[in-house]
Amino acid sequence: MSTLVLDQVSRWYGNVVAVNGISMSVGPGITGLLGPNGAGKTTLIALMSGFLAPSAGTVTLDGTPVWRTTDVYRHLGLVPEREVSFGYLTGRRFVLANAELHGLPDPGAATERALEVVDMVEPAARRIGTYSKGMRQRVKLASALVHDPSVLLLDEPFNGVDPRQRLHLMALLRRMGAEGRTVLFSSHILEEVEQVARQIEVVVSGRHAASGEFGEIRRLMTDRPVQYVVSADDDRRLAACLIAEPSVVAVALRPDGGVSVSVADFGAFALRLPAVTREQGLRLLELAPTDDSLESVFSYLVEG
Amino acid sequence: MNRTLFALSAQAVVGRRRGVVLLLLPLALVGLAVVVRLLTSDAVGVEATVGLGYTLALPLVALLAATAVLGPEVDDGSIVYLLAKPVSRHTIARSKFAAAWLTTTALGALPLAVASLVLDSAHPGRALALGAAGVVAGTVYTALFLGLAALTRHAVVVGLLYTLFWEGVIGSVLSGVKWLSVGAWGREVGHAVDDLVDAGGTGLGYAVVAALVVSVGSVWFAGDRLRSFTLRGDE
Amino acid sequence: MAESTSPRGTDDAGRSVIHDLGYRPYTGPRLGSTAIARSLVLTGFRNAFGLGRSGRSKVLPFLLLGLNLLPALIVAGIMAFVGLDRLPIGYAQYASTTQVLLGVFVASQAPVLFSRDLRHGTIALYLARPLPSAAYAVARWLSLLLATLVFLVLPVVILYAAALLTELDVSDQTREAGVALGLAVLLALSLAGVGGIIASWSTRRGFAVVATIAFLVIANGVVTAVQGIADGEGSTRVAEVAGLFSPYSLYRGLMGAWTDADTLAPPTGAGMVAAYVVVLVGLSAACVGALVARYRREASA
Known part of the structure; x- marks a missing residue:
């Protein structure tokens, strides 16, 4: 031993x-x-x-x-x-x-x-x-x-x-x-x-x-909220729509444009985001994870 | 000294193509001696023939032997299999040196004596002296090149530049090179055995001490480098 | 794109589809084998000096080149400041004096061009291209030949420039430099061949280097010893024949025959001189032939 x-x-x-x-x-x-x-x-x-x-x-x-x-x-x-x-x-x-x-x-x-x-x-x-x-x-x-x-x-x-x-x-x-x-x-x-x-x-x-x-x-890992930055042609309206989603736990407008989103259930969020933006007639310009180290790697390991 | 390591190293030296070239070098020397002997009447060609063996064949044999026991294994990292053992790294270096040294002595120094006997059988003392010079220089060369092989991947080229360029080209122009020339130290010892061998010009005391210091120091250095051997991933 | 994406999870064979995402094969004009070979030669030439490779692999070739040029620069300096009425060293003689560096250069850089692809199996990538294996072998050899020529010709150029700048006789100098260049080509041909064949035979780098040097230097040493003894015994014919047996002694012999350099047992008579040239060229041709055969075997294996 x-x-x-x-x-x-x-x-x-x-x-x-x-x-x-x-x-x-x-x-x-x-x-x-x-x-x-x-x-x-x-x-x-x-x-x-x-x-x-x-x-x-x-x-x-x-x-x-x-x-x-x-x-x-x-x-x-x-x-x-x-x-x-x-x-x-x-x-x-x-x-x-x-x-x-x-x-x-x-x-x-x-x-x-x-x-x-x-x-x-x-x-x-x-x-x-x-x-x-x-x-x-x-x-x-x-x-x-x-x-x-x-x-x-x-x-x-x-x-x-x-x-x-x-x-x-x-x-x-x-x-x-x-x-x-x-x-x-x-x-x-x-x-x-x-x-x-x-x-x-x-x-x-x-x-x-x-x-x-x-x-x-x-x-x-799955319990931890994941951070994303989403930006659209109307960030404020996007933020309002997103907070209505059950998969999202927090939303904040960023001073330099875009919306910071904390997502609890990534799967549901990924499905809902395109639907929501289309319903609202918003144009999605960017979606990027901000905390890319562990989650992305781990999801790569898990799914890859 | 470790018997297993010695046997493995010896196998690496004589294995395959390297063994062929290692054998060709002394054969070329002795063959040349025989041809010269047949062509000429008295002992005219000893200097030229044995000089060739001493300044070229001997260091090349030592270089091949010393780099064979360490070079490829360090190069491709497979020496970890030998190092991951409860054996002192200095013992590993000494065992590898022993295998290379035996090769250099048998295929580098001994042929010098044989060539001398073929060409000048009247003076066995000369053959003995040349053999002694070969053993001394061969020992230092082997140790030095082993240390180089533990230090750099370009040990072969550095070793060649040392013997051919430093000792050969520069040494023939600047006589001061003899103080840092393995060949001169060996000749000094040979001269002490029989005056028919030209002295290296450094004095016997200096030659012996320098040869000892460089040999022992190089083998120790090789062991010390192995102590710090670092495993790297595939690049 | 939405309409072209089929629903996930359908394993019904009839509904499987490979979507055309717009990728298509290249249908434009392609360069021919000549262009491939040319770029292979050029890349190989650069690689021989470590260009296009890591910084560390530039050290050795440029160190050797520097050492090789140093005496020429010193001579040029002496010419400039002291002003001699002739060059202290002949153009052709230069390579003979620095032949150790030349040998180490060829021996250490030949494996760069010939061993790596064989050892790491990347040779298959070249041979899978339209280029035939013989062209690959010749292209590699040409790269080494060019690199060796640079090594041999640069000092001649420096010496020539020094000679002209100190106003030595132009026609004399040009003739001598020209002879030296011709000799350089002959020597480079055979060195590239020998280095290439040994490096492709033994793919262990360090070993190939020693084997090449052993061949060049030991053969030259043996020849020199025989020539010295034969010359001392008065049998010059033996000495001349002995000169045929190593690239360096062939070079030295031709140099003795074609320039006023003082060498041991230069070939006398047109027949002997021709034999020297034939052997030198024949050696290179044999090596190139062997290289082509070597890579053809590799291609069919």
């Missing part, structure tokens, strides 16, 4: 902030790290696995900082997104090398066990260069599992894996979570995360946008 703790972790490159003040605690069970491409998921996993120094804050595994502590790898397994370039080794040799580097008492047995877990015993005698994407993914997983780590970090493990192998991989992750391991995997596809993890962490533009149980986050 291990816990990975991030405390106010930031990472910047020059002027660009890749990870911005993230605090989270990743405990036993499966955690999904969700976010669109470029949100900082890989950076975050690099920070968690000791392959990137935080610019500020600390990353600790059971109290030990992971940066520059090679001993954490006794308890930590990493499956990076990068391909294995050791194409000239056989799958078995590669996993065995990993076992030996961990200084395991019986690397041969550990290798066979890990290959069995990922269902790669049969192709293990072939060179990695000849493997399909899914097989490479599983060999990478075997190499990360060979020392029976209590923490497993996976960067986009389902990328490019065919549906059948994806199911297999998901079942494997679930089993490991059930065994009490701390498993964290990243993905930009909500459906994947939903199928495997209950606990999710959402990162958007390097910020920790949401954290918790998936359904609960979704509920919180």
Whole structure:
């Protein structure tokens, strides 16, 4: 049982902030790290696995900082997104090398066990260069599992894996979570995360946008009013019509033109807005969300 | 030193096409020695032939070997598989150095002695001295290029510019370059073994100390760079 | 548009429709293969100097170019201030003196043009276009050839300008510079071929660089050693034949034959000189042929 703790972790490159003040605690069970491409998921996993120094804050595994502590790898397994370039080794040799580097008492047995877990015993005698994407993914997983780590970090493990192998991989992750391991995997596809993890962490533009149980986050999102700016050829009349709509909770005229609208039920609002404007003979000039960070991203994740 | 890392690194060095070129270099040198021996009567061609091996083949072998053990893995990021282990990064650097060093010694330094024996069998001492010079210079080259490979993706070009341009072109114009020339240090050691090898001109003490400092420093630096290895996403 | 939008949720096959939103294929005139090849050559040429690529990839080619031009600029400066009655270094001799930089330039930039598309599989995008694979191979080679020529010709231009500005004999200088340009073309032809074929053979960048350098420099070293020994033994014919075995020694040999530069064992007799030219041109032709074959194989794979 291990816990990975991030405390106010930031990472910047020059002027660009890749990870911005993230605090989270990743405990036993499966955690999904969700976010669109470029949100900082890989950076975050690099920070968690000791392959990137935080610019500020600390990353600790059971109290030990992971940066520059090679001993954490006794308890930590990493499956990076990068391909294995050791194409000239056989799958078995590669996993065995990993076992030996961990200084395991019986690397041969550990290798066979890990290959069995990922269902790669049969192709293990072939060179990695000849493997399909899914097989490479599983060999990478075997190499990360060979020392029976209590923490497993996976960067986009389902990328490019065919549906059948994806199911297999998901079942494997679930089993490991059930065994009490701390498993964290990243993905930009909500459906994947939903199928495997209950606990999710959402990162958007390097910020920790949401954290918790998936359904609960979704509920919180829909309950929160969303802000829009609407403008028409007659803003005041538009405002009057909008406040009559049950989906709208607040309306304000903006000094520089347009109407700020707080919408509680986005679905109903989206249906009613065109109807209302047409009934009133108004010309709609602009509709734009003002608070586009989390909602739009999340709805993109949910619906996309 | 770690046996597994050594074996993996050795496989990376001799694997595939790189191994072919690595073998061709010493073969070309020894082949040249044989041809020259057949063409000429006495030991006329030793300087020209061995000089070629010492100033070109040896650094190129060291460059190929040192960049093979570190370059591609750092370049494509797959070195994380080796680094995510409870093994000191300095041990990793030392194991990789050992594999590259063995290659340089066997395919860079040893052929020098062989070529010298072929051309001038009357002076085995000369072969020994050239071998010694090759081992010293080969060690420093290997360490230096390993450090470069850990520092920059352009390690190969920088290494080539150092040996060919700095030591070769500039070194032939400005004699002061010898103080910062790996080749001169090695020759100094060779000269101490047998006077038939020209001295590098820096004095034995300086040469030995400089060779030691650069070798140890470079391997340590490579390990230190690995300690700060950063994982990046696919660009 | 409202009338053309069918109601959502209808899965009745007969009512499915793909709406014409106004997108249509391009039906206007298209540029031919020549234009494609020309733009490929030009882009490749710019890329060889890092133009149109990241700032960091400009550093190396321009550093090498700068180092290569430095002696010429120094010579020009000396000519201006001291005023010699002849150039301290011959036009053709210049490339021989800085051949290491030239070799490193070709070796390090050839992978830019030849390795990347092969390694990353983007070659398929080129080969899927109307351009035949042979044209692609030749276009890449031409890019490298042009870049190499710039590297070789610029110093000659600087030296020539310095010579004219210090009022050396115009006809003499023009003739010598012309010979140097001809030699530069011959050398560039073969270097571009060798660099290209090695870079397309080994797509690991660092390795291709060393292999190219090893070929150029070691071959030249071996030849020079043999020439030196043979010349010392008095067998000049052996020395001349040995010169045929590396691009740099071929260049040096022709330079010795065509200019008054003092070189080791220049080819004597019209037959030998012709052999030097034939080998140099033949080497380039063989490399281009091999490149074309390489990409044809890639296209059919």
